[in-house]
Amino acid sequence: MPETxxxxxxxxxxxxIRFFEEEAARLRAQGxxxxxxxxxxxxxxxxxxxxxxLDLSRDAVFPxxxxxxxxxxxxxxxxxxxxxxxxRQSGINGGRGxxxxxxxxxxxxxxxxxxxxxxxxxxxxxALAAVHDGSGRVALAAFGDGAMNQGAVHEAMNFAxxxxxxxxxxxxxxRYSELTPIAAMVRVDLLFERASAYGMPGARxxxxxxxxxxxxxxxxxxxxRSGEGPVLLEAMTQRLVGHxxxxxxxxxxxxxxxxxxxxxxxxxxxxxxxxxxxLQDELDAGADRVHAEIAxxxxxxxxxxxxxxxxxxxxLYA
Amino acid sequence: xxxxxxxxxxxxxxxxxxxxxxxxRPETLLFGEDVAAPGGVFxxxxxxxxxxxxxxxxTPISESAILGGAIGAAMFGRRPIAEIMxxxxxxxxxxxxxNQAANVRYVSRGLLGxxxxxxxxxxxxxxxxxxxxxxxxxxxxxxxxLRVCMPATHQDAYxxxxxxxxxxxxxxVIENRTLYHAGRQEVRLGGDVPPVGGAAVxxxxxDVTVLTWGAVQQEVLAAAERLSVQGIEAEVLDxxxxxxxxxxxxxxxxxxxxxxxxxxxxxxxxxVGGEVVAAVAEAGVxxxxxxxxxxxxxxxxxxxxxxxxAVIPSADVIADALTRSVHGTAVPAGRx
Numbered sequence: 127m128p129e130t131x132x133x134x135x136x137x138x139x140x141x142x143i144r145f146f147e148e149e150a151a152r153l154r155a156q157g158x159x160x161x162x163x164x165x166x167x168x169x170x171x172x173x174x175x176x177x178x179x180l181d182l183s184r185d186a187v188f189p190x191x192x193x194x195x196x197x198x199x200x201x202x203x204x205x206x207x208x209x210x211x212x213x214r215q216s217g218i219n220g221g222r223g224x225x226x227x228x229x230x231x232x233x234x235x236x237x238x239x240x241x242x243x244x245x246x247x248x249x250x251x252x253a254l255a256a257v258h259d260g261s262g263r264v265a266l267a268a269f270g271d272g273a274m275n276q277g278a279v280h281e282a283m284n285f286a287x288x289x290x291x292x293x294x295x296x297x298x299x300x301r302y303s304e305l306t307p308i309a310a311m312v313r314v315d316l317l318f319e320r321a322s323a324y325g326m327p328g329a330r331x332x333x334x335x336x337x338x339x340x341x342x343x344x345x346x347x348x349x350x351r352s353g354e355g356p357v358l359l360e361a362m363t364q365r366l367v368g369h370x371x372x373x374x375x376x377x378x379x380x381x382x383x384x385x386x387x388x389x390x391x392x393x394x395x396x397x398x399x400x401x402x403x404x405l406q407d408e409l410d411a412g413a414d415r416v417h418a419e420i421a422x423x424x425x426x427x428x429x430x431x432x433x434x435x436x437x438x439x440x441x442l443y444a
Numbered sequence: 445x446x447x448x449x450x451x452x453x454x455x456x457x458x459x460x461x462x463x464x465x466x467x468x469r470p471e472t473l474l475f476g477e478d479v480a481a482p483g484g485v486f487x488x489x490x491x492x493x494x495x496x497x498x499x500x501x502x503t504p505i506s507e508s509a510i511l512g513g514a515i516g517a518a519m520f521g522r523r524p525i526a527e528i529m530x531x532x533x534x535x536x537x538x539x540x541x542x543n544q545a546a547n548v549r550y551v552s553r554g555l556l557g558x559x560x561x562x563x564x565x566x567x568x569x570x571x572x573x574x575x576x577x578x579x580x581x582x583x584x585x586x587x588x589x590l591r592v593c594m595p596a597t598h599q600d601a602y603x604x605x606x607x608x609x610x611x612x613x614x615x616x617v618i619e620n621r622t623l624y625h626a627g628r629q630e631v632r633l634g635g636d637v638p639p640v641g642g643a644a645v646x647x648x649x650x651d652v653t654v655l656t657w658g659a660v661q662q663e664v665l666a667a668a669e670r671l672s673v674q675g676i677e678a679e680v681l682d683x684x685x686x687x688x689x690x691x692x693x694x695x696x697x698x699x700x701x702x703x704x705x706x707x708x709x710x711x712x713x714x715x716v717g718g719e720v721v722a723a724v725a726e727a728g729v730x731x732x733x734x735x736x737x738x739x740x741x742x743x744x745x746x747x748x749x750x751x752x753x754a755v756i757p758s759a760d761v762i763a764d765a766l767t768r769s770v771h772g773t774a775v776p777a778g779r780x
Contacts, residue, residue, distance in 0.1 A: 231552065231555050236519060237551070241543050244512070244539055244540070247540065248515050250509060251513035251514060251516020252516040252519060254473070254516065254517045255516065255519075255520035255522045258499070258522060261520075278540075285503065285504060285506055441550050441552075441554040442550050442588055444559075444613050
């Protein structure tokens with residue numbers, strides 16, 4: 127069991143993501159944010175645990191379009207992220223990326239990707255660079271269970287394995303391939319077992335426990351940094367919300383979300399901390415602090431001007 | 445690298461450019477299917493693995509991994525030169541070029557770049573099947589964020605490839621396998637690496653401007669020589685770069701000739717020739733005759749040489765188009 131201080135850090139990180147997502151949902155519902163927004167409520171332990179195991183001054187994360195949580199866990203402040211979702215000039219990408227293409231390389235966040243699985247070969251390329259530049263960089267490609275059926279992911283895993291590239295392939299298995307149960311899309315139950323077909327280690331981990339994720343990713347990072355090649359981790363979790371904001375989720379069986387709420391990472395960690403003797407007042411004060419941070423960031427971003435049309439042609443070519 | 449001139453085949457000119465890049469830029473990597481130990485299916489990359497070791501390596505038959513791997517490596521300061529064996533195979537991994545490479549710089553507001561060079565080759569050759577003979581430059585040239593060139597001379601095989609590798613943008617270099625081993629020419633090696641862009645006059649003329657690119661240039665030059673005997677002097681302009689297209693050179697030539705024929709091996713419908721004609725029309729240049737596009741008709745590319753010949757523009761078809769452009773109607777040879 128990690129020290130209480132570490133667990134409190136994990137709690138704060140997961141709350142920041144959760145409260146950000148709740149605010150993003152509100153902004154989308156009231157029309158300030160437009161277009162598709164994919165929230166990650168319930169999957170926060172994966173981002174928090176994995177980023178705690180990485181050295182983001184040199185490592186590189188390649189998440190999916192469900193990537194607000196990854197971006198925050200990498201350390202990007204909420205304000206320029208809200209601004210990006212809102213299409214503001216002050217957005218982390220000046221309004222060019224939006225919710226689904228956040229990019230913040232100065233934080234080790236090398237870009238969400240709206241094409242399912244497309245980040246996996248790019249992560250392999252980042253690892254290929256590491257082999258030649260001596261940086262010791264490890265690349266982490268994150269994608270959902272649905273992406274396990276994409277050709278690009280298969281190609282990336284084989285490429286990384288055959289060249290022993292320092293890549294961690296991390297499957298966020300929330301059991302839904304967008305709106306369809308992954309169980310209806312594959313014949314096997316254990317997705318990580320595909321790792322053996324590529325000649326690399328694989329494991330299933332508890333994706334609702336940040337400490338378990340951190341431990342598994344740390345081990346994979348150590349392996350990758352020492353030249354032993356890629357690893358496939360399958361983190362089991364649940365999405366507490368729809369595939370996108372507005373998804374009525376009629377495809378989910380009755381009671382499934384209610385059951386998931388009892389096992390979701392923040393509820394679980396709060397129980398652990400209470401059992402460890404942390405007072406409820408302290409836990410509540412922590413929540414208030416993060417709520418205030420998120421509210422302030424959102425308010426500030428809303429007040430900013432929209433991205434300037436005069437900038438639209440910039441940065442297409444070098 | 446000091447300047448020198450050597451007699452090289454087109455394939456050897458490509459090899460010389462790759463060797464120079466690998467020597468002068470330690471951040472370059474060269475990879476693709478069969479490029480390292482085998483030296484490439486057309487022998488273009490021969491000897492590079494031996495000289496440069498692990499920076500030159502063979503990949504699985506995985507175009508998405510090749511192109512995505514190049515993009516990821518380029519984001520971190522490497523300068524990958526990836527080979528896609530046939531342009532037709534790039535379609536397997538178009539996502540990595542269009543959705544990924546072309547977006548990196550723009551979406552990150554210049555914080556990241558993807559300076560990859562993709563070498564490939566395309567076009568019809570006797571016996572090539574329907575999936576090994578297409579001309580796809582319009583696919584790539586349509587995409588903002590990408591650069592596209594088509595070297596048609598031995599010198600350009602060397603120069604344009606170096607320009608592509610030195611460029612900080614993703615560049616697709618489309619070579620042509622019928623040129624690889626078709627004789628040696630003098631090639632100037634070394635010297636400054638030219639910047640991206642710029643057309644070249646291959647034959648001066650005053651009666652009609654022929655804009656062309658790729659290997660079909662040989663047919664264009666043959667047609668131009670034939671018509672010269674009949675008193676028609678065609679100015680043959682090699683676009684060299686499809687994106688950026690050197691429209692100024694076209695307009696400059698048209699100011700002298702007043703007539704335009706565009707010749708490419710790719711399909712006419714939706715092709716770059718249409719883009720050129722539209723741009724010329726928008727520029728408001730007065731023309732003395734209607735512009736003509738010469739390209740492949742809207743049909744798949746067949747395997748049998750007799751069928752393929754009916755699709756790919758020949759010197760005869762081009763000469764006919766030039767004559768129509770100058771005289772209004774096609775005039776049989778000898779009676780012009």
